[in-house]
Amino acid sequence: MIPDAEDLPEVLLDLGVAHEDINELVALRPRVADDPGVRDLLERAVGAVTRDMGTVGGSPHFPSPPDGGDLLERCFSVYVYVAALPATRAYHRGLGVPDDVSRRTLADLGRHMAVHRRRYGSCGIHAVAWLGLHFHGELYQLGRLQYQRALLGGRSGDGVAAAGLPLTTGDPCVSLHIPDFRGPLSPRACDRSLARAGEFFARHYPEERYEIAVCHSWLLDPQLKEHLPKDSNLVRFQERFRTAWDTEPDDGVPVGFVFGDPALPVEDLPRRTSVERAVGDHLRRGGHWYGGHGWFLLPWSGTAAQGRLVEGA
Numbered sequence: 001m002i003p004d005a006e007d008l009p010e011v012l013l014d015l016g017v018a019h020e021d022i023n024e025l026v027a028l029r030p031r032v033a034d035d036p037g038v039r040d041l042l043e044r045a046v047g048a049v050t051r052d053m054g055t056v057g058g059s060p061h062f063p064s065p066p067d068g069g070d071l072l073e074r075c076f077s078v079y080v081y082v083a084a085l086p087a088t089r090a091y092h093r094g095l096g097v098p099d100d101v102s103r104r105t106l107a108d109l110g111r112h113m114a115v116h117r118r119r120y121g122s123c124g125i126h127a128v129a130w131l132g133l134h135f136h137g138e139l140y141q142l143g144r145l146q147y148q149r150a151l152l153g154g155r156s157g158d159g160v161a162a163a164g165l166p167l168t169t170g171d172p173c174v175s176l177h178i179p180d181f182r183g184p185l186s187p188r189a190c191d192r193s194l195a196r197a198g199e200f201f202a203r204h205y206p207e208e209r210y211e212i213a214v215c216h217s218w219l220l221d222p223q224l225k226e227h228l229p230k231d232s233n234l235v236r237f238q239e240r241f242r243t244a245w246d247t248e249p250d251d252g253v254p255v256g257f258v259f260g261d262p263a264l265p266v267e268d269l270p271r272r273t274s275v276e277r278a279v280g281d282h283l284r285r286g287g288h289w290y291g292g293h294g295w296f297l298l299p300w301s302g303t304a305a306q307g308r309l310v311e312g313a
Helices: 008-014 021-031 036-050 071-095 101-107 108-120 129-135 154-162 187-204 222-226 233-238 253-257 276-282 302-312
Strands: 139-143 145-151 172-177 214-219 242-249 291-296
Touching: 008 021, 008 071, 008 276, 021 036, 021 071, 021 108, 036 071, 036 129, 036 291, 071 108, 071 129, 101 108, 101 129, 101 172, 108 129, 139 187, 145 187, 154 214, 154 242, 154 291, 187 233, 253 276
Parallel strands: 172 214
Antiparallel strands: 139 145, 145 172, 214 291, 242 291
């Protein structure tokens, strides 16, 4: 199920894994491949990821990694996704998904390893289940944004229905995600990504009709507008959405995303960029950050839906 020691580095590089992590993962391979207990755990985990490939259902749940707090526990999911890779790529090929889209989507594994190393200084992945969306055929990287095939939840469904659209909880939607290490979140980059997504889903999932995009992120907290210029990329991204937000603060999320570690002391947060200053200064003044929830009608939606939205605005 796992490539041999000579082939494994090439597979890891294709998945965006940094060169500094390669040797550790190759050296760890025998503990995964040769231990019957670990191998059985791996087979069950791969089965959970590849079962019902492409079915929308959220991150697949697979068995917990071996205990121990060591490299094997931190990197067990890397071997799960490496072993699931042939099934995922076969699913993509069956849909006609271009190789570059497949490759860049699955390279998010390496990006998450980079996030782990930035936060903890070691080889590993902490967002283990999240990557199951990629390898289960539910999420694609299309330019600047990621698109998860999903269903409208209660909050978004109620908001969409209240706007006068004939959609409600449980109807299809695409959930937008904003990965780090992908350059600025500029309006042009987002527009190009959305245009590409419209072509992608029409071609590769023609039986699934997507009219609504949703996003659940601290980036939709309206307080950002009080700290950033009105023409900033984040403010202009917010303006695409009809939004609501949580009533309970969640300060660790923006601190983790912006500075790499949610546990950093507020008084020590750097002020190198406008976003760092916005997040840190707001907390230092005693403020809090909240999760935001938003939706908008996708640009490729039908004219009838566009008209209903205008009438209900």
